[in-house]
Amino acid sequence: xxxxxxxxxxxxxxVLKHIGLTRVIEHxxxxxxxxxxxxxxxxxxxxxxAGIEAGKTGEWEGGIAKLAEPLARDVEALIAPYRKVxxxxxxxxxxxxxxxxxxLALRLMRGNDRxxxxxxxxxxxxxxxxHLMRDGRARVTSxxxxxxxxxxxxPPERRGVILIDPxxxxxxxxxxxxxxxxxxxxxxxxxxxxxxxxxxxxxxGEVLTSGAQAMGVAATLKVELRVREAFAxxxxxxxxxxxxxxxxxxxxxxxxxxxxLAERLGLGTWGHATIDWLVPPV
Ligand SMILES: C[S@@+](CC[C@H](N)C(=O)[O-])C[C@H]1O[C@@H](n2cnc3c(N)ncnc32)[C@H](O)[C@@H]1O
Numbered sequence: 001x002x003x004x005x006x007x008x009x010x011x012x013x014x015v016l017k018h019i020g021l022t023r024v025i026e027h028x029x030x031x032x033x034x035x036x037x038x039x040x041x042x043x044x045x046x047x048x049x050a051g052i053e054a055g056k057t058g059e060w061e062g063g064i065a066k067l068a069e070p071l072a073r074d075v076e077a078l079i080a081p082y083r084k085v086x087x088x089x090x091x092x093x094x095x096x097x098x099x100x101x102x103x104l105a106l107r108l109m110r111g112n113d114r115x116x117x118x119x120x121x122x123x124x125x126x127x128x129x130x131h132l133m134r135d136g137r138a139r140v141t142s143x144x145x146x147x148x149x150x151x152x153x154x155p156p157e158r159r160g161v162i163l164i165d166p167x168x169x170x171x172x173x174x175x176x177x178x179x180x181x182x183x184x185x186x187x188x189x190x191x192x193x194x195x196x197x198x199x200x201x202x203x204x205g206e207v208l209t210s211g212a213q214a215m216g217v218a219a220t221l222k223v224e225l226r227v228r229e230a231f232a233x234x235x236x237x238x239x240x241x242x243x244x245x246x247x248x249x250x251x252x253x254x255x256x257x258x259x260x261l262a263e264r265l266g267l268g269t270w271g272h273a274t275i276d277w278l279v280p281p282v
Contacts, residue, residue, distance in 0.1 A: 012227050035113050037162075060098065145166065150183055199238035
């Protein structure tokens, strides 16, 4: 396991994933009934953008740093909860601390919602545990993501969002991600599953998209944000989210937000957003 998210925190892919997660949670909060968030690949929870790792890549400068100026008013209204978390983490202004998905989820959740945050890397799991241990709503585990999903579904609340966010270091991770989705759906068919994937000059996105479509889950949404051209050896050109059992009207939010992100984060004329139903809602 070489991947450390500290090098990539706050990049354009994090922005898409974290705004997507924010909107999912905001929709789940429309019902009083509590829910559970299961973050199968949790990372360390919070990232220092002034730290050595973030400084080495500077990826956040092509991501969250570009949102310093507000977007259109209707977009800002939808991303206000994400902005608030950033503000609360940086009360003196500026942007130094960036939330990982478990931190973001916890800050958006209510008193009776619960979080399972899982991270396999032993050192990162210790950092995550240390960071979240004071919040009684969170439990940290350090097992393989597939084991985490199998062990925690269905959740006692019978409502939940499951984030699958592997690093895709090894080729086998694409098939493993689809397997995790299948295992998760078998145990918790009504869960909101979010699967993140990179867009590069390889077929990962297509394999995941056709695999998820074949599962035939109503309201399966594909959301992609491209910021530059993909070419061999060229790294991350964008990223995608597959959302299964998409909450009602979330697609409408994303149809406003993601094109605005593409315009702001895209290089030259490369910024491009696509939002498509792979399987429509019933
Ligand atoms: C993309 S990062 C997660 C970022 C985090 N979800 C966020 O948005 O802030 C992927 C994480 O998965 C961890 N990881 C890699 N393989 C794993 C596995 N098989 N099971 C659980 N975690 C794994 C990595 O150590 C890394 O911290």
